[in-house]
Amino acid sequence: MTELRLHRELYTGAALDAALAVYAPHASFERADDAACWVVRITSRSPERERRIAGELGNYALGLTVKGRTR
């Protein structure tokens, strides 16, 4: 299992939700948000794949957050 922590001040919750919907077919996700961060636990076939999905998920959420700000 790989844990991805995205700070609430830097990533919007809506962006993360949209990113999770996009990557749902590639892994299973479990949310465990805390006060400061959005926390996503990622489970997939291999640790390498989990690491890659975590990276792509973070990039996707960041991209949507940035786009949401510039609108």
Next chain:
Amino acid sequence: MRVDAATYPLDALYGAAYVFIDRCYVLLDKPDASWRVTLAWKKGEPTADQLRALVGEFANELLSCAWRAKIAEQNRAVIESVTAQALGGAMGPPSLDDLEKFDFSEESFEDPLGIALSWEEKHKKKARADDPHAAPPGDAEKP
């Protein structure tokens, strides 16, 4: 790498991070008053030189974005004014009703420095007193 939040605005951080998301996995964090940026190579293991170059490139992009954000902030009023004028112009010429409502009673603008004078008016030769064909001095001064 750590980024001083007082020096670089959040928009600059987002702008720089956005440029790198096609090459790297970019993770932004805020452990304290500063921001922390983690860049992970997408393909393969980078060498130390590649990592140094990547960090340098990110720092340059961050500086560029911060500078652009500052310029945009300083010129915001001008940009808004030009945009408003462009939109106003796109609406077409005023209608007869608009012209009827227009207030023409306003006084014409003052020009104490003579900036609105044409070159000919400004540099017209002064009439010689002994020239019978010359226009009277009072006429030469008239615009």
